[in-house]
Amino acid sequence: MALIDLEHVSFGYTASPVVEDVSMTVEAGEYVGLIGPNGSGKSTLLRLLLGLHDPDAGTAELFGHPADAFAERERVGYVAQDVTENTKRMPITVAEVVLMGRFPHVGFGRIDAADRRLAREALETVGIEHLAERRITRLSGGQRQRAYIARALAGEADLLVLDEPTVGVDAESVEAFFELLEGLNDDGMTVLLVEHDIGAVLEHADRVVCLNREVYFDGPPAAFADSDALARAYGTNVRRDGSVTSA
Amino acid sequence: MTAALAAVGALGAPYDATLWLLDRWSDLMTVLADATGAAVLGYGFMHRAFLVGILIAVMAPLIGTFLVHRQLALIGDALAHTAFAGVAVGLFVNAALGTGVSPYLTAVVVAMIAALAIELISEVTNAYNDVSMAIVLSTGFALGAVLISLNAGGLAVGVNQYLFGNLSTVTNENTVLLVGLFAVIALVVGVTYKQLLYVTFDETAARVAGINVRWYNRVVAMLTAMVVVGAMQIMGVILVAAMLVVPVAGAAQLARSFREALLASVILAELAVLVGITLSFYYETTAGGTIVLVAVGVYVVAVLVGKLTSGTDAAVSADSEPTPDEDPAD
Numbered sequence: 001m002a003l004i005d006l007e008h009v010s011f012g013y014t015a016s017p018v019v020e021d022v023s024m025t026v027e028a029g030e031y032v033g034l035i036g037p038n039g040s041g042k043s044t045l046l047r048l049l050l051g052l053h054d055p056d057a058g059t060a061e062l063f064g065h066p067a068d069a070f071a072e073r074e075r076v077g078y079v080a081q082d083v084t085e086n087t088k089r090m091p092i093t094v095a096e097v098v099l100m101g102r103f104p105h106v107g108f109g110r111i112d113a114a115d116r117r118l119a120r121e122a123l124e125t126v127g128i129e130h131l132a133e134r135r136i137t138r139l140s141g142g143q144r145q146r147a148y149i150a151r152a153l154a155g156e157a158d159l160l161v162l163d164e165p166t167v168g169v170d171a172e173s174v175e176a177f178f179e180l181l182e183g184l185n186d187d188g189m190t191v192l193l194v195e196h197d198i199g200a201v202l203e204h205a206d207r208v209v210c211l212n213r214e215v216y217f218d219g220p221p222a223a224f225a226d227s228d229a230l231a232r233a234y235g236t237n238v239r240r241d242g243s244v245t246s247a
Numbered sequence: 248m249t250a251a252l253a254a255v256g257a258l259g260a261p262y263d264a265t266l267w268l269l270d271r272w273s274d275l276m277t278v279l280a281d282a283t284g285a286a287v288l289g290y291g292f293m294h295r296a297f298l299v300g301i302l303i304a305v306m307a308p309l310i311g312t313f314l315v316h317r318q319l320a321l322i323g324d325a326l327a328h329t330a331f332a333g334v335a336v337g338l339f340v341n342a343a344l345g346t347g348v349s350p351y352l353t354a355v356v357v358a359m360i361a362a363l364a365i366e367l368i369s370e371v372t373n374a375y376n377d378v379s380m381a382i383v384l385s386t387g388f389a390l391g392a393v394l395i396s397l398n399a400g401g402l403a404v405g406v407n408q409y410l411f412g413n414l415s416t417v418t419n420e421n422t423v424l425l426v427g428l429f430a431v432i433a434l435v436v437g438v439t440y441k442q443l444l445y446v447t448f449d450e451t452a453a454r455v456a457g458i459n460v461r462w463y464n465r466v467v468a469m470l471t472a473m474v475v476v477g478a479m480q481i482m483g484v485i486l487v488a489a490m491l492v493v494p495v496a497g498a499a500q501l502a503r504s505f506r507e508a509l510l511a512s513v514i515l516a517e518l519a520v521l522v523g524i525t526l527s528f529y530y531e532t533t534a535g536g537t538i539v540l541v542a543v544g545v546y547v548v549a550v551l552v553g554k555l556t557s558g559t560d561a562a563v564s565a566d567s568e569p570t571p572d573e574d575p576a577d
Binding site: 050052070071073074076078080089090091092093095096097100103104106108111133134135148151155161 | 316438439441442444445447448449451452454455456457458498499502503504505506507508
């Protein structure tokens, strides 16, 4: 079954569309990397498929249901760019953040021992169980993103959606972070990764979708490297590591 | 007797039950007064003042914690000033129609309407902004001032108690109102704690997790309105927001987890209220101001303690385990 199914989706915050006639599906078990230049509509597309915006045209479905009305929210794990900047002073521990993954399951009920066990196991999976009682603001960027992945795992998510998770994370940690994602994908987790680092996507994802308002490419990384989609979508010479050499 | 009593009288049994509890509280205070010989515990109005103060020191930081960590500290101030407009409406209606509605009751209604209005404005403009908050704040205060001047006759006399709060005017009726507000706030936070925490920490992730963020934002705004009116009796319009913010800011310096922060903010607030009320009784100072000054003193101590302990924290972790930046696992 397609976990994500976008059919001819268009959307704009104003009259001019940010996303136009985009169709793409993500099947269970896939590892899809979504790339595109700044302002290409990547994050907007993510918000559409998560049901945070309604498409102006076309349909967005999650797990076979309209995305904005999808009720089994615990099946989707969401990791954004490091948001902790905004909540710098908020006292909250890693364990408390990870336990939030259980909240959609629990609703208005009480968190019980089984919920805490799942949260602890999730922390072990991402390798930061020794940081459980730290304030989340005291973690490095890479550790913090692991904590957010653990939150998704604690929620027993089937689909992990990541919006440029490695922004502001040091190079060494980024490599370990991608290894973690690959390990999770090997264990059956479906991954949709929005990433500015084209090289990382080509190296790690099974499938590449290149977006600049419209879909310029959708296929395996090897075929993407041989195509001219990169130059067409970015409109510039782009090195394989993703940095733009001339405008 | 009064229309307010009639309105509350619709709740009949709970009202009487609360009054009965109030009497038992008073008995307890009298026993304490006899045992300790403390004059401050010897008066009926001080019994009520302590009860109201203790409840305020639970509910204000409880809601304040959800506000401060979203940079919404100003909303308490804005709602307090609209509550003043609500008081003026109550006084105006009473003077015009000869009714006896408690101004605190009209204040609750007006402040809750204003809370919804602030939420709707922020939903439409897609942002909380300090400009719209400032507009609501001054509109509320201006409306209150104009309504009061409209029938200046005997009205200006009673306004000070709403602006600055007053221990000795805490009536049985207003105490029951506060107990009611407290019960509603405790119940709502108890039931929706997880959702409120998620929304406070990360709105977008909360939405993805299926939490109706708009609805919870409205709930928090309405609860804030209730806290503000409840606390207004002692704190006064001008200082009420301090109870939402100062103990929470102090607790954030000391706590590691969110639960610790909630607990610490209540403890700091209780300290400020109990010491503040007692000082204001013996030195005959205004209660709201005294409480806020004590709270700020407590905050300064919390900052100092926080700085000291976080210093040792860092030193310990550098010795015993890898610091975040050096963690080999990452």
